[in-house]
Amino acid sequence: xxxxxxxxxxxxxxxxxxxxxxxxxxxxxxxxxxxxxxxxxxxxxxxxxxxxxxxxxxxxxxxxxxxxxxxxxxxxxxxxxxxxxxxxxxxxxxxxxxxxxxxxxxxxxxxxxxxxxxxxxxxxxxxxxxxxxxxxxxxxxxxxxxxxxxxxxxxxxxxxxxxxxxxxxxxxxxxxxxxxxxxxxxxxxxxxxxxxxxxxxxxxxxxxxxxxxxxxxxxxxxxxxxxxxxxxxxxxxxxxxxxxxxxxxxxxxxxxxxxxxxxxxxxxxxxxxxxxxxxxxxxxxxxxxxxxxxxxxxxxxxxxxxxxx
Amino acid sequence: xxxxxxxxxxxxxxxxxxxxxxxxxxxxxxxxxxxxxxxxxxxxxxxxxxxxxxxxxxxxxxxxxxxxxxxxxxxxxxxxxxxxxxxxxxxxxxxxxxxxxxxxxxxxxxxxxxxxxxxxxxxxxxxxxxxxxxxxxxxxxxxxxxxxxxxxxxxxxxxxxxxxxxxxxxxxxxxxxxxxxxxxxxxxxxxxxxxxxxxxxxxxxxxxxxxxxxxxxxxxxxxxxxxxxxxxxxxxxxxxxxxxxxxxxxxxxxxxxxxxxxxxxxxxxxxxxxxxxxxxxxxxxxxxxxxxxxxxxxxxxxxxxxxxxxxxxxxxxxxxxxxxxxxxxxxxxxxxxxxxxxxxxxxxxxxxxxxxxxxxxxxxxxxxxxxxxxxxxxxxxxxxxxxxxxxxxxxxxxxxxxxxxxxxxxxxxxxxxxxxxx
Numbered sequence: 001x002x003x004x005x006x007x008x009x010x011x012x013x014x015x016x017x018x019x020x021x022x023x024x025x026x027x028x029x030x031x032x033x034x035x036x037x038x039x040x041x042x043x044x045x046x047x048x049x050x051x052x053x054x055x056x057x058x059x060x061x062x063x064x065x066x067x068x069x070x071x072x073x074x075x076x077x078x079x080x081x082x083x084x085x086x087x088x089x090x091x092x093x094x095x096x097x098x099x100x101x102x103x104x105x106x107x108x109x110x111x112x113x114x115x116x117x118x119x120x121x122x123x124x125x126x127x128x129x130x131x132x133x134x135x136x137x138x139x140x141x142x143x144x145x146x147x148x149x150x151x152x153x154x155x156x157x158x159x160x161x162x163x164x165x166x167x168x169x170x171x172x173x174x175x176x177x178x179x180x181x182x183x184x185x186x187x188x189x190x191x192x193x194x195x196x197x198x199x200x201x202x203x204x205x206x207x208x209x210x211x212x213x214x215x216x217x218x219x220x221x222x223x224x225x226x227x228x229x230x231x232x233x234x235x236x237x238x239x240x241x242x243x244x245x246x247x248x249x250x251x252x253x254x255x256x257x258x259x260x261x262x263x264x265x266x267x268x269x270x271x272x273x274x275x276x277x278x279x280x281x282x283x284x285x286x287x288x289x290x291x292x293x294x295x296x297x298x299x300x301x302x303x304x305x306x307x308x309x
Numbered sequence: 310x311x312x313x314x315x316x317x318x319x320x321x322x323x324x325x326x327x328x329x330x331x332x333x334x335x336x337x338x339x340x341x342x343x344x345x346x347x348x349x350x351x352x353x354x355x356x357x358x359x360x361x362x363x364x365x366x367x368x369x370x371x372x373x374x375x376x377x378x379x380x381x382x383x384x385x386x387x388x389x390x391x392x393x394x395x396x397x398x399x400x401x402x403x404x405x406x407x408x409x410x411x412x413x414x415x416x417x418x419x420x421x422x423x424x425x426x427x428x429x430x431x432x433x434x435x436x437x438x439x440x441x442x443x444x445x446x447x448x449x450x451x452x453x454x455x456x457x458x459x460x461x462x463x464x465x466x467x468x469x470x471x472x473x474x475x476x477x478x479x480x481x482x483x484x485x486x487x488x489x490x491x492x493x494x495x496x497x498x499x500x501x502x503x504x505x506x507x508x509x510x511x512x513x514x515x516x517x518x519x520x521x522x523x524x525x526x527x528x529x530x531x532x533x534x535x536x537x538x539x540x541x542x543x544x545x546x547x548x549x550x551x552x553x554x555x556x557x558x559x560x561x562x563x564x565x566x567x568x569x570x571x572x573x574x575x576x577x578x579x580x581x582x583x584x585x586x587x588x589x590x591x592x593x594x595x596x597x598x599x600x601x602x603x604x605x606x607x608x609x610x611x612x613x614x615x616x617x618x619x620x621x622x623x624x625x626x627x628x629x630x631x632x633x634x635x636x637x638x639x640x641x642x643x644x645x646x647x648x649x650x651x652x653x654x655x656x657x658x659x660x661x662x663x664x665x666x667x668x669x670x671x672x673x674x675x676x677x678x679x680x681x682x683x684x685x686x687x688x689x690x691x692x693x694x695x696x697x698x699x700x701x702x703x704x705x706x707x708x709x710x711x712x713x714x715x716x717x718x719x720x721x722x723x724x725x726x727x728x729x730x731x
Contacts, residue, residue: 092625114512134512
């Protein structure tokens with residue numbers, strides 16, 4: 001098998017296990033390329049990619065942009081705040097305008113869940129979802145699992161605890177879906193107000209005690225907590241959150257094993273994780289960032305190949 | 310129309326001595342003059358209704374005509390055309406307009422604008438000024454002008470004390486408040502039912518709880534005040550159970566259901582298709598079973614279209630930004646007929662689409678009997694038809710059902726001495 005079963009990467013929902021393994025195998029090759037002195041390959045020469053960001057993002061956009069450049073794609077960047085888009089031009093009009101300038105692929109971040117699925121019904125170009133509201137962030141889940149695979153040898157059978165705001169997290173949902181497809185075990189951990197009802201239907205365990213979660217898991221993926229983003233109060237203070245859900249050195253020292261500490265970034269040092277832990281040997285946070293480029297190169301390459309077929 | 314002869318129609322009218330009988334019916338100058346086994350008189354117009362049913366003209370208890378203010382979605386005339394095409398001779402229209410129907414002048418505007426039509430339009434006034442849920446609107450004055458009920462739908466009345474005073478206030482006119490049961494503090498910003506589907510789709514879910522809490526509250530308020538509450542369109546198993554219990558206790562509550570909630574569940578949202586975004590949201594298969602049981606045992610009194618037009622610009626956008634609502638006047642009967650086949654007999658359907666809504670609103674129920682004023686719908690429960698885009702008479706086309714095949718359709722309506730063949 002050397003092509004994906006899908007035309008777009010709209011979410012992990014739509015991928016098969018074979019698709020995921022193909023992306024990993026391809027990312028392995030690109031990771032090797034990235035270790036060379038000349039890091040650029042011509043795979044996407046003559047392909048134009050637009051990075052459409054309707055929501056602020058620094059690291060995801062930089063990671064995609066770098067992946068596109070490493071593949072020799074032509075790139076245009078479009079950024080707009082969601083509020084101005086809501087009032088002004090519609091998403092379909094914006095994208096059709098850009099596509100009429102002969103753009104081949106779209107990388108899109110958008111605050112509304114399902115926006116890339118909606119867009120895919122209206123345009124021909126391949127779409128890569130770079131995060132759609134509280135729905136999915138598929139490349140993040142791919143790079144997270146790729147990093148687990150790299151450090152622990154496999155994803156299958158591994159135990160992963162996802163800790164934080166599960167309710168509002170696209171990273172959590174994509175991670176859960178991907179890890180379950182790869183036969184890993186998943187636990188979600190956080191204040192009960194941040195864990196959605198019915199989450200067990202995705203085949204995950206729910207735990208409110210972070211120490212118990214750490215004892216159980218092989219890898220802990222910590223999600224960024226944002227108090228200010230919530231219209232409703234789900235927990236009283238960052239202080240209390242970090243006291244009860246933050247990962248510190250003592251929690252790790254109390255374990256009789258070593259676990260991986262992961263974070264999709266940006267980190268709130270002292271909230272989800274202390275600096276001591278973030279900078280420790282447990283942390284693979286920067287490896288995740290590095291792998292992000294290789295994984296995104298793999299996705300871009302595979303979808304562009306699919307398009308030409 | 311001077312004379313109309315209907316041949317061999319099966320009469321469905323529980324109040325009529327001819328109920329369930331197949332008869333010829335002669336209509337002269339807007340009155341049913343004769344009902345006989347065989348009428349030999351000649352007539353200006355003859356309808357062969359062999360194999361078809363005739364019932365009191367259907368009544369839709371919940372439609373949004375968006376007039377005044379949002380005429381680009383619908384107006385009174387286009388709404389009435391859609392209602393007629395759906396077999397309705399009467400419609401209660403809700404106050405979600407700009408300005409809101411919260412004083413007698415808006416009520417009079419709607420009555421004047423709809424005058425002379427084959428479809429009677431009955432305004433539902435707002436309970437509170439501008440439907441803001443803060444102060445009571447001038448309910449008596451609106452009632453005197455022709456408002457038949459009061460509701461802030463699609464907004465809930467969040468303050469219990471205000472709802473209580475509204476209920477007390479309408480007792481003087483033996484009025485009814487139509488509750489759109491939803492507690493909006495449970496899941497602000499919710500866009501679909503909370504459940505397995507919302508978790509999988511990463512969308513903000515509205516738990517059934519948000520509806521159930523309001524149903525329970527308003528049942529308690531109806532009991533305390535002794536005043537009548539009608540639930541516009543319920544969607545949850547728990548709501549059905551609670552209303553069933555309340556009715557057993559003699560509490561004056563009634564309830565409606567939108568047949569869309571009988572045929573679709575929240576799995577329809579898998580493609581983030583905003584045509585399926587309605588409010589209250591599509592629920593689960595379990596809720597559908599409970600709603601059907603509630604219809605069968607009489608807990609749910611009314612089947613209503615919840616016709617809510619939305620223009621393309623508001624609908625064809627990202628799911629989260631899309632306006633909620635679905636047009637349904639032209640598909641309401643067929644959906645109910647299909648969902649309830651084998652569960653409700655045609656005469657029970659007619660009861661819920663014609664008799665019960667008028668009784669709840671205190672309106673005269675048309676009779677299919679001799680010397681009664683003719684107001685009826687002739688329909689077929691087996692005919693198959695397909696909804697085409699061209700056939701939609703609403704100004705808005707927000708329905709997922711274009712291209713779908715339906716079973717059962719109205720064939721003609723008669724009201725105010727006018728016949729309309731559909």
